[in-house]
Amino acid sequence: MSYPSGPQWGVPYTLTGPDGAIAVFNDDTSPYYVGVLSPESSGLDSADVRESASDQVEADGGIHGNFYYGRRPLILQGTILANSSTQRNERIARLKRASNAMRDDSVLTFTPDGGLESFLKLRRQQPLRITKGWMKEFQLPMVAADPRIYGTTLTTVSAEAGGAPSAGRSYDKAFDFSYGAALSVGQIFITNNGDAESPPVVKVYGPGVNPAIYNATTDETIALTYSLAAGEYLEIDLLSRTVLLNGVTNRYSAVDFASTHWWMLQPDQNDIRLGYFSFEAGAKFEISYRDAWI
Secondary structure (H helix, E strand, O other): OOOOOOOOOOOEEEOOOOOOOOOEEEOOOOOOEEEOOOOEEEOOOOOOEOOOOOOOOOOOOEEEEOOOEEEEEEEEEEEOOOOOHHHHHHHHHHHHHHHOOOOOOOEEEEEEOOOOOEEEEEEEEEOOOOOOOOOEEEEHHHHHHHHOEEEOOEEEEEEOOOOOOOOOOOOOOOOOOOOOEEEEEEEEEEOOOOOOOOEEEEEEEEEEEEEEEEEEEEEEEEEOOOOOOOOOOOEEEOOOOOOEEHHHHHHHOEHHHOOOOOEEEEEEEEEEEEOHHHHOOOOOOOEEEEEEEE
């Protein structure tokens, strides 16, 4: 099942700055209300595209490599509405503060009609421009490093060693890992309700030796050469491509790069499996993820 998400400038939008300052658009009942967004605001429709291409030599056309999404530029523009000069100035100050994202991100949150509450993280890309006379208009260019729009709901699922899949299915065969982990530990079925790949965070718990996390949907594996004691875990962030022992200590060197491809959750259902070369009771894995749109 797919849920709609996309640009809809008439619904309320909340911009929360790095210091917690809040500016709300399109909802005059909010104590943080600033004004209304214009339909000319842009950037929620799609992210930039990074091409990989070269011209054909002495021939028409070109050669394409892999294309990627770039950052997502966003322009918020509209009108600051107020009943007095004092109120207008307070709302201008609120907008400035909530968008003052230079060394940390502001968060823009919204819920399109018929969709799910969503957010993206933004930095100020160009100066905030406030123009006109007493009734001020504003233009605020911002940019998201991660081009995806995410659902605000963070879902966490897990599978114990030798347990049944979390979605209620059963299985009676050893997993055919491309990495070659000898013993299967668990399986999780995950549904990404968005239309974009979503990077999860995976925690792999010991006791066990040389874990491998396999995405059977994409036929890609993250292979690790590491021995985990009971109570220890490796936290693998698929967006930042980091590996931390117990969420703190860098263990990126544990990645078996020759056997690893950094996969993401695909739209719709994903079949995720964990294997160890050897493991004992208590071994498990846990996946935290959000729906994602591009």
